[in-house]
Amino acid sequence: MNACLDLSLQFNQLIPAPSARVFDAWTDPDLLKTWFAPGNMTVPRVRRDLRPGGAYRIEMQGVAAAAQQGSQPQAGEDAVVVAEGIYTMLVPGQQLSYTWAGSWNPAEESHVTVSLSEDPRGTALTLDHYGFHSEQSLAMHRSSWKSSLSKLRELLCGN
16 A cells, blocks of 8 residues: 655744754754653654764653554553654755654654754744655644644743
8 A cells, every 4th residue: 555645744933043053953862852752752762873864763752652652551651652764864054854754653654854044033944744644644743743843942942
């Protein structure tokens, strides 16, 4: 099965921080650990080879991970899910593109592009995520990105 449907999402945000700092938040493992997982999930481990063709692996842990895997979370459950892929483009301070595959849906590989541009008030960030195989996957990623981007904004500007 599976020619990808034309399912995509886009987020646009203005972040009052320099583009180099925003780019670092997407590429520095220590910074990624502070904001990348949605909700109350945490990021205990990040591995990455920051170059076109290099691989990354981000482990996210918490109760929400069980729901992403399709099971009912149990009290105190600490499930782990993994997002991994390959960097396809890296332009420091400007653009980051990579494939995206989640352990909760291994048959689906999608693509993410983060574009940054200077703005008098900071950095204009555009996140495009495309290639979803279902409306359910699109909705789950929309909610997750919304939460994670809120954490990114908080990290970079404190509000």
